[in-house]
Amino acid sequence: MSERIIPLHDERTRQARPFVPTPHILAKGLITDQLNRPLRDLRISVTDRCNFRCQYCMPKEVFDSNYKYLPHSDLLSFEEIARLSQLFVNHGVKKLRLTGGEPLLRKNIDILIAQLAHIKTPDASPLDLTLTTNGSLLSKKARALKEAGLKRITVSLDAMSDEVFKLMNDVDYPVQDVLAGIQSAQDVGLGRDALGHFSGLKINMVVKRGTNDQEVLPMVRYFRGKGMSLRFIEYMDVGSTNGWKMQEVLPSSELIERIGKEFDLQALPSNTAGETAKRFGFKNQSGHIDPSLGEIGVISSVTQAFCGDCNRARLSTEGQLYMCLFASKGFDLKSLLRTQASDEEITSAIAHLWGQRSDRYSELRAQQNTGSDMGHPPPGHKRVEMSYIGG
Ligand code: SAM
Ligand code: SF4
Ligand code: SF4
Numbered sequence: 163m164s165e166r167i168i169p170l171h172d173e174r175t176r177q178a179r180p181f182v183p184t185p186h187i188l189a190k191g192l193i194t195d196q197l198n199r200p201l202r203d204l205r206i207s208v209t210d211r212c213n214f215r216c217q218y219c220m221p222k223e224v225f226d227s228n229y230k231y232l233p234h235s236d237l238l239s240f241e242e243i244a245r246l247s248q249l250f251v252n253h254g255v256k257k258l259r260l261t262g263g264e265p266l267l268r269k270n271i272d273i274l275i276a277q278l279a280h281i282k283t284p285d286a287s288p289l290d291l292t293l294t295t296n297g298s299l300l301s302k303k304a305r306a307l308k309e310a311g312l313k314r315i316t317v318s319l320d321a322m323s324d325e326v327f328k329l330m331n332d333v334d335y336p337v338q339d340v341l342a343g344i345q346s347a348q349d350v351g352l353g354r355d356a357l358g359h360f361s362g363l364k365i366n367m368v369v370k371r372g373t374n375d376q377e378v379l380p381m382v383r384y385f386r387g388k389g390m391s392l393r394f395i396e397y398m399d400v401g402s403t404n405g406w407k408m409q410e411v412l413p414s415s416e417l418i419e420r421i422g423k424e425f426d427l428q429a430l431p432s433n434t435a436g437e438t439a440k441r442f443g444f445k446n447q448s449g450h451i452d453p454s455l456g457e458i459g460v461i462s463s464v465t466q467a468f469c470g471d472c473n474r475a476r477l478s479t480e481g482q483l484y485m486c487l488f489a490s491k492g493f494d495l496k497s498l499l500r501t502q503a504s505d506e507e508i509t510s511a512i513a514h515l516w517g518q519r520s521d522r523y524s525e526l527r528a529q530q531n532t533g534s535d536m537g538h539p540p541p542g543h544k545r546v547e548m549s550y551i552g553g
Pocket of ligand 3: 468469470472474485486487488521522523524525542
């Protein structure tokens with residue numbers, strides 16, 4: 163039994179109905195916030211449940227058999243998610259990412275994907291539809307996901323060594339099964355681009371110094387040459403349950419230095435505005451970047467905040483809209499949906515909420531704290547759990 167007493171900030175079931183401005187604000191394919199940032203990316207949590215207990219996300223001490231998950235009636239239905247997604251896309255969202263909890267635990271998730279794949283963008287550009295998973299159910303579901311219209315996928319994997327992987331997931335889940343899931347995704351062509359590389363298949367590793375940082379190089383050795391993108395994420399102080407310490411963050415700069423000692427890397431230009439990862443390609447023997455070798459990326463959420471370009475909103479499992487990963491409150495879009503609000507009213511409410519947004523938590527934290535204190539939230543600041551609003 164752990165001695166840690168972890169206060170869980172329970173933001174669920176808030177019911178304040180968002181303000182609906184009249185005359186209604188119409189969708190014009192672009193809305194900007196107080197810092198002139200457009201809304202381009204919506205992350206949708208489809209379940210608050212997970213079959214892993216990663217200590218940095220859903221530690222066992224808190225998410226145990228007494229933990230009360232949301233009842234099914236509180237979750238947004240597929241129809242509600244699809245309806246909201248279309249309204250967000252009308253406002254200029256270009257990317258939808260399904261997440262959780264573990265999104266593949268949501269029953270019939272392929273049906274939701276098929277509904278989202280039909281969404282039309284205002285300028286007829288293709289919608290970027292993707293999903294983040296721990297990979298445990300991927301062997302079973304890869305084909306159905308692909309056939310439903312999923313274009314890209316991100317698989318989280320924190321180690322190559324079975325021992326370290328089991329320590330990270332804390333449910334004794336073997337690494338081989340996730341690797342088999344990744345193989346299934348490749349076999350059905352999930353994330354394969356026109357050149358036959360798997361640029362739309364990403365592997366995310368959260369790096370915790372002293373726990374799995376020795377796995378960084380084995381991960382690079384394994385995935386280099388497979389045409390995928392391997393991304394390293396700095397361990398973040400999300401939520402209030404993971405006992406985060408700055409000493410456990412491995413800064414991306416140090417990580418790149420370590421990888422650079424063994425592999426010849428070259429920085430790549432960013433693909434899109436608001437891209438969170440700094441990307442690097444592998445050079446081949448003649449000194450040129452070889453895309454067939456794949457690439458690596460680092461997401462320096464703690465040591466180099468990127469709030470200035472943050473174009474992401476998050477929709478929680480029960481339909482609360484969060485403007486920042488570290489926000490302490492959400493806005494209850496479900497209450498609009500379930501009180502028969504019209505599309506025009508919801509569109510207007512979303513535009514108003516985004517227009518009010520000024521969140522830039524990571525930048526402020528970096529300015530306020532330095533050294534080992536860095537990452538401590540301002541006194542009284544409470545944060546929701548990542549499994550609830552989605553990563
Ligand atoms: N269960 C799915 C998975 O693990 O991919 C989707 C949800 S999970 C919350 C989304 C992503 O958030 C995962 O890549 C996970 O590793 C990352 N994550 C969770 N807690 C984190 C933390 N404290 N710091 C950095 N990344 C974290
Ligand atoms: Fe589950 Fe993903 Fe959180 Fe791990 S990171 S506990 S797999 S939701
Ligand atoms: Fe975006 Fe908030 Fe993260 Fe800054 S801290 S990048 S505003 S989610």
